[in-house]
Amino acid sequence: MTVDSSVNNQLEMxxxxxxxxxRTHTQRGHDRAAGLRSATSLEEAERRLGETTQARARIETAGAPTFGGISDVGPLVTRAVRGGTLDASELLQVAECAHGLRQLKSHVEAPEDGEYGALSSLTSQIEIDDLLEKDVFRCIGEGGEVRDSASERLRELRREAHHLARAVQARVYEIVAETRHRAMLQDQLVTLRNGRYCVPIKSEFKGEFEGVVHDRSGSGATFFVEPVEIVNLNNRLRELHIDAAEEVERIFHELSGEVASRGERIRAALSAAEALDLIFAKGQLSIDWDCNAPRISKDGIFHLVSxxxxxxxxxxxxIDISVGKDTLALLITGPNTGGKTVALKTVGVLTLMARCGLHIPAAAGSMVSVLGEVFTDIGDDQSISRNLSTFSAHLSRIILILERAEQGSLILLDEIGTGTDPEEGAALASAVLEELTMRGARTIATSHHGGLKAFVHLHPDMKNAAVEFDEDNMKPTFRLLDGLPGSSHALAMAERLGMNSKIVERARRHLDPGRRAVDRLLTDLDARRHALETDQQAIADERRRVRDMIASLEEQQEAVRKDRAHVFTELRDRGRTLLQDAHTEIQDILRSLRTAKREGKETEVQRLRLKELEKRVEDAAALRVSVDPVCTDWVCANRVWDATLHPGDDVYLGSVRRAGILLSLPDESGLVWARAGNLRLQVHAREVSRPASPPPAKSVAGVSGLRLERALATATQLDLHGMRVQQAVEKLDRYLDDAVLGDLESVRIIHGIGTGALRKAIHEHLSRHPSVATFRMAEMDEGGPGATIVSLHA
Incomplete structure (x- = not known):
């Protein structure tokens, strides 16, 4: 699986x-990417491709990881391990790298048994705690200055030095301000020389001013003298500075020890980060170039799709190109500048990319082999210095290939047999292809030799292919056509490039008659192939249109189904709400009736009527279930009419989930009449079955919980007093409907006396209600002026 450097160069790897x-972010990652080499085994190639696949998926789902702060601190770590002391900038670099490594681990880390297992195995090698970076950042500022907080001793030394420096400055300014010194001063200022406070003295007074000379101006006119009064103070200040510097050095040494103690972990983490940098660069390249992971063939098959x-x-x-399964050698022919060499290089470079673990710019399902070496002879390698002609250069390269080619080798030969007599060149090329095929190598070659095309056509393990040429526009399309040899179209190209048409026509007359016939045949075959492709494309487009139409109809059908289910749901919910409201009203009226003072025969009559009312409400609620989509599954399972059923038979009505009696046979529309309780129903025949194995009955919301006693108040009276007019009228309207449903003759409406506004509104509503026959104020024993007796239509 090795690849010669000249092969890499010829294929532009x-x-x-x-x-x-x-696309890398670290120097070490960059170096690894630039020097990437082919995998040395099938397993390694598959592993590398798997890493790239995981990295791409991770980028697409969570974004690219950050490698900020990660740098090659390996030499610094080595120096620290050997006992060396790192300075502030070096310690900051190590701390920033440690922080960057932990950030990288946090971003990439995933469960090892998940889809990012290969990445997780690398992040598991990044095991650096945050103590090092915390200590470094606590002690050293962003600019490299050592903070006072680095140690308590450093804080005290700097505080004392600060106070002493202010005291020295104050004393020096006092000296400068003294009258006896004014004439000696070059300027009334205080300056630092060699870390000691000095005053500028004129050169002629340097012997009169008591002090220590530390410096002189460039002109020699000024001497910078440390007054003798502050020498001891400056000495103490200098000692403090020296002590502080030693403390800083001690801190640096201590922090360097922390780096040394983590040396092995930092090196391992850097190695993992370097590998992750390369892997994520491969994932990003896959995205940028719209690549896919190729399948790896164990049988020496190369199959590229698009x-x-x-x-x-x-x-x-x-291009689509295949070699290695049914064909061991593929010969590509066609015009110059038609794309033959590009096709050759495409196969070669995509194979090398896959061997390096890179995804390839080809459609999913493409396959490459990573077995055997890759050999190429592409381009003109002639050399005057080595006395090599074009033919000699090609031949020398082919001889080297023949010495090393074996089963599974991929061999790419551009313009095989060129540069010599066409007949001899074709014969030599035929022999070379035959030898390589006998060895089991996979060979793709390009040529213009007509004799070689014929040889390949007749060989069982070889196949022709051609780059397409547009005869109408007289230019290549760069498409690769499988199974047919191509014409060189040399004369057509010459005419297109501007050669005199008379010369071109004369050249055509010089062609061998047999050659002209072959060219015409190839042209005719190409025209027929193009027409066939056009027809096939039209058929494919029509199939696609039909598929789209079917998909659209299915979507519409699904939308209708959802709309129907939505309507059924609304109807069911509306019915449930009505029944729950009725339930609530019955409870309210029942409580009112229980507080009534009168209880006699009339009340018992109303109780019996309420029983009938409850039965009718239950029947109506059951009838509502016929639009409930939850019945659909059971109903669909009983579509076939049972021919043994006859009028008078006991049946089960699936749509209302009740037992009943069949009253008629199905009519032309498939409908039958049946009775369920006191209700006479017309239902579809498919909803009717024998009651031997009915589905379990389901309770109807709002009805099953009603007990007969709760319905008593509905038949006697409605208490509206204390309500607002609109609320009372709405409740009265529902109550009258229930009373009519229960076949009640009269009811009592309690509205109270109050201001009379509620009574007036109720009377106005009663006067317009179609179910009200008459109404009157109640007698004293019926409730007096606080109630109204209403007679209903029969």
């Missing part, structure tokens, strides 16, 4: 690796 390296040369990107015309 270094350019691909440069693109990969541009393969594109990566360096041509959008300008590349996708």
């Amino acid at each position: 270094p350019v691909v690796l440069d693109e990969l390296a541009r 393969g594109r040369h990566p360096l041509l990107y959008l300008a590349a015309v996708p």
Whole structure:
């Protein structure tokens, strides 16, 4: 599985690796990408491709990880491990790297048994606690200055030095302000020389001013003298500075020890980060170039679907090409500048990319083999210095290939047999292809030799292919056509490029008659193939249109189904709400009736009527279930009419979930009449079955919980006093409907006396209600002026 450097160069693999390296974030990752080499085994190639797949998926779901702060601190760590002391900037670099490594681990980390297992195994190697970076950032500021908080001793030394410096400055300014010194001063200022406070003395007074000379101006006119009065103070200040510097050095040494103690973990984490940088660069390249993971063949098969040369990107015309399964050698023919060499290089560079663990710019399902070596003879390698002609250069390369080629090798030969006598060149090329095929190598070659096309056509393990040429526009389309040899179209190209048409026509007359016949045959075959492709494309488009139409109809059908289910749900909910409201009213009236003072024969009559009312409400609620979509599954399972059923038979009515009696046979519409309780129903025949195995009855919301005693108040009276007019009228309206449903002759409406507004509104509503025959004020023993007796239509 090794690849010669000349093969890499001929297939432009270094350019691909440069693109990969541009997508890394660390120097070490960049170096690894630029120097990436092919895997040495099938397992390694598959592992590398799996890593790339995981990295791409991770980028697409969580974004690209950050490698900020990670740098090659390996040499610094080594120096610390050997006992060396790192300075402030070096310690900051190590701390920032440690922080970056932990951030990387946090972003990439995933369960090892999940879809990112390969990435997790690398992040598990990043085991650095945050104590190092906390200590470094506590002690050293962003600019590299050592903070006072680095240690308590440093804080005290700096505080004392600060106070002493202010005292020294104050004393020096006192000296400067003294009258006896004014004439000696070059300027009334205080300056620092060699870390000691000094005053500028004129040169002629340097012997008169008591002190220590530390410096002189460039002109020699001024001497910078430390007054003798502050020498001891400056000495103490200098001692404090020295002590502080030693404390800083001690802190640096201590922090360097922390780095040394984590040396092995930092090195392991850097190695893991370097690998992750390369892997995520491969994932990003896969996204940028619209790549897919190829399948790896164990049988030496190369099968590219819509393969594109990566360096041509959008300008590349996708090609389909296969070799290694039924065909061991593929010969590509056709016009110059038609794309033969690009096809050759596309197969080669995509194979090398896969061997490096890179996804390839080809459709899903593409396959490459990583077995055997890759050999190429592409381009003109002639050399004057080595006395090699074009033919000699090609031949020398082919001889080397023949010495090393074996089963599974991929061999790419551009313009095989060129540069010499066409007949001899074709014969030599035929022999080379035959030898390589006998060895089991996979060979793709390009040529213009007509004799070689014929040889390949007759060989069982070889096949022709051609790059397409547009006869109408006289230019290549760069499409690769499988199974047919191609014409070189040399004369057509010459005419297109501007050669005198008379010369071109004369050249055609010089062609061998047999050659002209073959060219015409190839042209005719190509025209027929193009027509067939057009028809096939039209059929494919029509199939696609029909599929889209079917999908659209299915979507519409699904929308209708959902709308129907939504309507059924609304109807069911509305019925449930009505029944719950009736339930509530019955409870309210029942409580009112229980507080009534009179209880006699009339009340018992109303009780019996309420029983009938409850039965009718239950029947109506059961009838509502016929629109409930939950019945559908059971109903659909009983579509066939039972021919043994006859009028008078006991049946089960699936739509209302009740037992009943069959009253008629199905009519032309498939409908039958049946009785369920006191209700006479017309239902579809498919909803009727024998009651031997009915589905379990389901309770109807709002009805099953009603007990007969709760319905008593409905038949006697309605208490509305204390309500607002609108609320009372709405409740009265529902109550009158229930009373009519119960076949009641009269009811009592309690509205109270109050201001009379409620009574007036109730009387106005009663006067317009279609179910009210008459109404009158109640007698004293019926409730007096606080109630109204209402007679209902029969």
